[in-house]
Amino acid sequence: MSEVFESYERQYCELSANLSKKTSSVSYLDGEQQKQKISEVRGGLDEAEALIRKMDLEARGLQPNIKAVLLAKLREYKSDLNNLKNEVKRIASMNLNQAARDELLEAGMADTLTASANQRDRLLMSTERLNNSGNRISESRKVMLETEELGVSLLQDLHQQRQSLLHANNTLHGVDDNISRSKRVITSISRRMSRNKWIIGAIISVLVLVILLILYFKLAK
Template sequence: MSDVFEGYERQYCELSTNLSRKCHSASLLSDEEEKKEKIVEIKSGIDEADVLIRKMDLEARSLQPSAKAVCLSKLREYKSDLNQLKKESKRVSSADAKQSTREELMESGMADPLAVSADQRERLAMSVERLDQSSDRIRESRRIMLETEEVGISIVQDLSQQRQTLLHAHTKLHGVDDAIDKSKKVLTAMSRRMTRNKWIVGSVIVALILAIILIISYKLSH
């Protein structure tokens, strides 16, 4: 289900409930000015409901086939509900709306002017039910969102621990590199000293040989 569609659906259910109440209260008004103001509010609300229906229609048709079928089914119910509201609005707007309402109430034995017709009660019940369903879906979405957030936090913590481990390993590797560099320097110095010692030993041997030769030559000559 689309979050956008659910948002439009929730707005429409609230608007439908308010319009139904306004239609009923307008039908009972005796003051013409108040009645006209109420009718203007009803017509404005119906226009707004029309806009919401069109938005839901566009959103439903853009969804995947599985979600699209569910949304279009709900949309048909909302269109039927809106048509009922429009009929109710026209009835209230007519010149003899108040008289017609009184006659309907008298015929049905409903003498109380504040009583709600069966059709209006049914529409109010449907609107309340849709609001409850929307609230349930919102709570479910919120629960899933919180669970997703917890999973995300857990993943971030794991990544942070892995980062610390990698940084620690990098530090150790850097220390090993430093030790290897120092070892190379020591070996290089030792190699140089060994080479220098070889030259010194060689020079001493050559000098001894020359000295021996000189001594032998001196003895032979005398």
Template sequence: MDLEARSLQPSMKATLLAKLREYKTDLNNLKNEVKRVASANASITARDELLELGRIDSLAVSNDQKGRLLMTTERLNQSTDRLTNSRKTLLETEELGVSILQDLHQQRQSLHHAHKSLHGVDDNISKSRKILAAMSKRMSRINGLLAP
């Protein structure tokens, strides 16, 4: 989410980054609260006190916290889905890039082979031209000797 927010326009970026920081703070607070509740097993009296306080405020606080936790969880799930889709797109793009590079390599080899063949043909044409020139000279001499 952070990367997506940073890549947006400056007008939207600031608000989204502020919300993201708020969500991160909320998430860290919730994590700390979960750790405190989980570590309460070490101290049964502290747990009992928390439960008593929780009973007094439980409806107002827990509903608000549950709502925020559900919203945060939903946003995390959406971000996970986006990351999964991005990873799939990345892999498809990588496969396409590899395929293109293989095609380009094959085309390079074909061009290199054609270049070699062209040089071979050019050499053969040069040799043929020399042979024909020599034959033409010989024919001129023979014609010059035969024509009195």
């Protein structure tokens, strides 16, 4: 067997064992540590693949019986290396999926917080509108009460004015009645005075006639 092949084989076995340990420990890491460890493992995988290519070139230059044995080993090494690659891909994919889930969760939380903030703003605006509406209703009610009080006051004033007008009307009717009675009394007095004038005139005439008669009889004697 070729010493060069054995040297490459020894390096590969050590590197493969180291990569297997690192791959096993990657699952227990998270975040940046896991990413760093996966990067180291991928670098080791590239180095292991380079060693397998060197062993393949070395084996193909040897005698057929030795080459067949070495190529059989290389197939095992290649299968082992592919298994390591698949394991690293699986872990990296899980890491990406977890990161994607975290991003989705963060985005969902952000959307939830944004929705909550928007909902809170809408509630505050609705509450403010309700408060403004309540204030307007209170002001309208206050104006309505003031208007009602003013209307009641006006009705009371109108009622008092109506009472005053009715009283004045009654007073005028009373004055009119008094004037009518006074006119009747004056008319009656005037009629009596006229009648008394005629009576007095008649009495005076009778007295003058009597005096004349008395004087005539006296002179005739």
